[in-house]
Amino acid sequence: MDIADTDRFKHRQIAFDPLHPDGQQAQSAARFLADVDGVLDCEPRSSLLLQVRYDLLKTTLQEIEEALRELGMHLDGALLFRLRRAMHYYMEETQRANWGCSHGEHNCTKKVFAKRYEALE
Numbered sequence: 001m002d003i004a005d006t007d008r009f010k011h012r013q014i015a016f017d018p019l020h021p022d023g024q025q026a027q028s029a030a031r032f033l034a035d036v037d038g039v040l041d042c043e044p045r046s047s048l049l050l051q052v053r054y055d056l057l058k059t060t061l062q063e064i065e066e067a068l069r070e071l072g073m074h075l076d077g078a079l080l081f082r083l084r085r086a087m088h089y090y091m092e093e094t095q096r097a098n099w100g101c102s103h104g105e106h107n108c109t110k111k112v113f114a115k116r117y118e119a120l121e
Helices: 025-033 061-070 079-098 109-120
Strands: 009-015 039-044 049-055
Touching (some): 049 061, 061 079
16 A cells, blocks of 8 residues: 555644734744654744644644644634634544554554555565
8 A cells, every 4th residue: 555645744724813822823833843753844824824744644633733732822713723623633534544543543654564565465
């Protein structure tokens, strides 16, 4: 099973709540995510919008956003953002399950290569 880069590497935007005391949440989040395993690139597009690119085999949008919440950052709670977030969570969890990665299992690359090896036999 070969995984295309377009399926494996995700580009997402994370929007932050404008009412939070830290008016530069995107920059703060970018500094934190710069050293996180699986996050390939993060760039603030504005003070409240962060563009992030990550490896789905190592992390998910849900894990990234949960880590940001634990740091005290507030994500935008508008209906559009909540719906988009839920859709991405579901799609990524489904893709990882199809690749043989269980929920909450970090860095499932070994399992993907094992499945690939089994398919070649």
